[in-house]
Amino acid sequence: MSDPLERGGGQRRVGWGERGYDCCCLLLLMWPATGGMWLMGSTRVWGYAPGLLLSFLGASLVLMRPVVFPHTPRWFVPPGFTGWGLMTAYAVAGVIWASVPHAARAEALRWMCLLAAGFAWTQLGIRGHRWKWVLGVLLAAVTLTGLYAWVQHMDQSRQVLWMLRPDQYGLRASGTYLCPNHLANMIAMLVPVALVVLVLPAAGFPLRILAGYFLLVTTPVLYWTHSRSGWLGMAGGVGAMLLLLAWRKSRAGLLVIVVALPLLGAVGGWIAWKTLPAVQERIAPVIENPEKASGIRMKMWSDAPAMFRDHPVLGHGGGSFVWAYPPYQRHVTQHLRYDFIHNDYLQLAIEYGGVGLLLAGLALVASLWGMGRGVLGARTDEAAYLLAGAGGGVVGSLLHALFDFNFHIFPNPHALVWIGGMAWGVWAAMERKSEPVTPRGQLVRRVLGGLGAAGCMVGAWLALSTGMAYWANLKGDLAKSRLDWDQVEAHYQRANRWDAWDWKPYLGLGHFNASRALWYRDPDRAAEQEGKRRLAEEAIGYFQAAQERNPLEMAAEFGLARAHNAAGHPEEALEHYRNAARHQRRHVFYREQLGIQLRRLGQDDEAMEVFRQNVADGVATDVSRMNIRALERKAARAAALKDAPP
Secondary structure (H helix, E strand, C coil), X not given: CEEECCCCCCEEECCHHHHHHHHHHHHHHHXXXXXXXXXXXXXXXXXXXXXXXXXXXXXXXXXXXXXXXXCCCCCCCCCCHHHXXXXXXXXXXXXXXXXXXXXXXXXXXXXXXXXXXXXXXXXXXXCCCCHHHHHHHHHHHHHHHHHHHHHHHHHCCCEECCEECCXXXXXXXXXXXXXXXXXXXXXXXXXXXXXXXXXXXXXXXXXXXXXXXXXXXXXXXXXXXXCHHHHHHHHHXXXXXXXXXXXXXXXXXXXXXXXXXXXXXXXXXXXXXXXXXXXXXXXXXHHHCHHXXXXXXXXXXXXXXXHHHHCCCXXXXXXXXXXHCHHHCCCCCCCCCCCCCCCXXXXXXXXXXXXXXXXXXXXXXXXXXXXXXXXXXXXXHHXXXXXXXXXXXXXHHHXXXXXXXXXXXXXXXXXXXXXXXXXXXXXXXXXXXXXXXXXXXXXXXXXXXXXHHHHHHHHHHHHHHHHHHHHHXXXXXXXXXXXXXXXXXXXXXXXXXXXXXXCHHHHHHHHHHHHHHHHCCCCCHHHHHHHHHHHHHHHHHHHHHXXXXXXXXXXXXXXXXXXXXXXXXXXXXXXXXXXXXXXXXXXXXXXXXXXXXXXXXCCHHHHHHXXXXXXXXXXXXXXXXXXXXXXXXXXXXXXXXXXXXX
C-alpha cells in the first residue's frame, strides 16, 4: 500500500506499524454500526455504552496519529463540520440548564461521539483505496442482518435474538432490531451507496458483487418491514443521488431526471400498489384517514407547540423529552411513557430550543451544499459517485426522520457518518492538491490532536462509568426482586460511585428502604415505631437525592409520599401525591392515590372531585368508581343524620 507523500507529491510505503494502528482504529470505529446494530439496535444503555466507549477510543487514536506517525496525510475538514462542532458544543453547554442533566449529558456524549467519528472516518478514508473493503464491511454487516430478517419472515417469527418483539409490530421483519422501522432506515440509507458502487468500475469486482448481493437480500426485507417512512427514505435517497449525478453530467441531464423522476415514481407506485399487498395495506389507511393511520404521531405533534412555547430559546434540555412530556400530554391517551415524539425535527426543537434548531439547520445546509459542490466539481468519478451515494443516504435519513426517530437509534447515525466520512476522505485524497505540512502546521496539528484525543478519552470514561453504573443498578434491581437485602444496598452504592449524576440508584435505595419501613416488625411496639420512622427517614433522604438529579422523576415524588406516610407525616405525603398527579395527568395510579390520601385526611369533598375527574378524563379504574360510591353513601348517611329529627 502507498500514500501521497506530504512533501513533493510522491509515493511512500506504509509500514506494518501504521497498518496495524489504522486497523485498530477502524475496528473500534466500526463497532457502533455493526456490533451495535446486532445488539437489538443498541436502544438501551447496555447496548450503546460499549459503542460510545469503543468509538471514542478509535477517534482518539486517529487524532493522535500525527503525534505517532509524523507523515500522516494532512487533515481534511468536511463542509459543515464546523457547524456540527458548534451544535455539539451547544449540546455540551446545555447540560448546565437542562431539566434532567444526566439525560442531557448522555445526549451530549452522543453528539460528541458522532462528531469525532465523522472526523475520524474522513481522515481514514484519505489513505489509499481502503474505502473499498471498509464500505464492504458495512454492506456485509447489514446484509447479514437482512439474512436474519429472511429467517424471521420464513419462520413467521417475532423472535429477535433472545427476546420476543412487541406484539404491536406483528410479523414485520426487523432483523436484529426490535422495531422494523429502524432496520428499514439502515437499509434505505445504504441503497444509494450500493447502487453507485454497483455501477462504479473503480470499486472493483468483489465490492460490486457484494453491493449487488446486498441489494438482492435487503430489497425484499425493506418491503417486509412495512415501513412507510423507510420506503419514502429509500425513494428519496435514490432520487437525490440520481439528481446529483445527472447534474454532474450536464444541465440537460438534470432536466431529464427532474422530469423523469416523478413519472418513474408514479409508474413504480402504481405497479407496487397493484402487485404488492403490503403497499395497499400500509398506504390505503393513509389515504382514507391520515390521522388514524399515523397512530400516535399526529396526536403527539399536536402537543409539541405548547412544549416549545414554554422553552422557546434553549429548550427543555437534551434527552429530557420523556420526562418533560407528561404535563403536556393531552391528545395521546394510550400510554404513559414516550421517549420520542416520532419526528426528529420537533424533538430537536423541544429539547434544544430555537438556538439548537438554528445551529443544526445551518450545519445541515452547509453539509448538503458542500456535498452538492463536491459532486459537481470532482475531477474523478470515484470521488463524485461515492459522495453522491452518501448524499442520497443523508437525504433518505432526513425524510425518514419526518416520521420517526432514526437519528436517536445509535447504530444508524454512526452508519451515516461512516459512509459520509469515507466519501469525503476519498474526495480529499483525489481532488485536493498535495501540499507540504509546515513545521508550525505540524505542531498545531499535534496540539489540536492531543486536545481532541483528551476530549475523546473523557468521553470514553463517561461512557464507561455510565455503562458500569447501569450494570450495578440493574444488579441492585434484581437483588431487590429476589429479596436479597444484603446485596441490594451494596449494588446501588456501587452504581452511585460509578456515576454520581445518575438518579436511578437513589430511587432504588428509596424504594428499598420505604418497603422495609412498611414491613418492619419488632415485638417491642415502641422499637417497631422507631425502626419504621428511621427507615422511612432514610428513604426520604434517598428520594430527595433522586429528585435533585432528576426533578421530573415522578416515581421519586410518589416514593416521597409513601415514605412520609410511613414516617407519620400525612400532610407532607399529600403534597407529594398532588405533585405526582399534577405532573402525570394520564397516570391513574397517582391520581387515585391522591384521592385515597385525601380520604384518609378527611377531605372527602376534594377526594370526590378527584375521583369524578378521573372518570371524566377517561382514566378511571374500579378504584375510582368504588370510592365514588363509598363517598356518596357516606354523604347520604351524613345528610340523613342531619335531617333526622332530634
